Amino acid sequence: LERSSARETTMRVAVGAVAKRILSELDIEIANHVVVFGGKEIDVPENLTVDQIKELAQQSEISVVNQEREQEIKDYIDQIKKEGDTIGGVVETVVGGVPVGLGSYVQWDTKLDAKIAQAVVSINAFKGVEFGLGFKDGYLKGSQVMDEILWTEEDGYTRRTNNLGGFEGGMTNGQPIVVRGVMKPIPTLYKPLMSVDIETHEPYKATVERSDPTALPAAGVVMESVVATVIANEILDKFSSDNMEELKEAVARHRDYVKNF
Numbered sequence: 001l002e003r004s005s006a007r008e009t010t011m012r013v014a015v016g017a018v019a020k021r022i023l024s025e026l027d028i029e030i031a032n033h034v035v036v037f038g039g040k041e042i043d044v045p046e047n048l049t050v051d052q053i054k055e056l057a058q059q060s061e062i063s064v065v066n067q068e069r070e071q072e073i074k075d076y077i078d079q080i081k082k083e084g085d086t087i088g089g090v091v092e093t094v095v096g097g098v099p100v101g102l103g104s105y106v107q108w109d110t111k112l113d114a115k116i117a118q119a120v121v122s123i124n125a126f127k128g129v130e131f132g133l134g135f136k137d138g139y140l141k142g143s144q145v146m147d148e149i150l151w152t153e154e155d156g157y158t159r160r161t162n163n164l165g166g167f168e169g170g171m172t173n174g175q176p177i178v179v180r181g182v183m184k185p186i187p188t189l190y191k192p193l194m195s196v197d198i199e200t201h202e203p204y205k206a207t208v209e210r211s212d213p214t215a216l217p218a219a220g221v222v223m224e225s226v227v228a229t230v231i232a233n234e235i236l237d238k239f240s241s242d243n244m245e246e247l248k249e250a251v252a253r254h255r256d257y258v259k260n261f
Helices: 006-025 050-059 067-082 112-121 134-139 216-238 244-260
Strands: 029-037 089-096 126-131 149-152 156-159 177-183 194-196 203-205
Touching: 006 029, 006 216, 006 244, 029 050, 029 067, 029 216, 050 089, 089 216, 112 126, 112 177, 112 216, 126 134, 177 216, 216 244
Parallel strands: none
Antiparallel strands: 029 089, 089 177, 126 177, 149 156, 194 203
16 A cells, blocks of 8 residues: 555655756746546636746646636535545646757657656556647547648747647657646545455455545646656756756757757
8 A cells, every 4th residue: 555655756746846947947847737627627728828827726726727617626526525535637737948859759768758658657546648639639630630830030940739749759849748647536435445355255345544535736746747857857868968057058059950940
């Protein structure tokens, strides 16, 4: 029981704090918010910046950016607790200001989206991950999914949309990284499910442990931290430097090169 406790994520959040400090020096911003609470989808206003998502989510006790849904979700969580049950949901992490070309298309284990996906599903109780439109891609045509390339003298190369969540071919394409992770409901219930006694093989009710109805807001902090750690590692690998000022200059040169290519 304790081996699968989310206490293990404490260190990953601590490491993530260092990673986020590095990213902030490079003008890379990261935020998380909950987009689904136990099947209840949160309506997210369009065209929010990463800073706006961070600000709104931090103002919320349950890490949602739509304040109009706050009390409804709180009441729902209270109801679930009274029922002795738990709920899962979906957490979204958004990263802005990421330079183009992080990751690699060369082989499977160097693709940055693959590294992020592995990090996200390694979080306790996370069972799935998607980028951009994610699983919705399976219901759409190619013309509805692909992010068309644009160019202007002011902005250089950009994309009309961000359906692929900031990636193409395992590499960042300059759009914000948008990644979601799905967390299953906490398995320890106040109304325990049936199991089997391992000695007698007779039906047996699972042990009742202290439990929360949901851990989604806290899970969002963990997810943001592991995503930040993966991206920081990737930047340090690509722009090797022991000096922060040199690192800033290298990232800035890369941004300018890609913009003016």
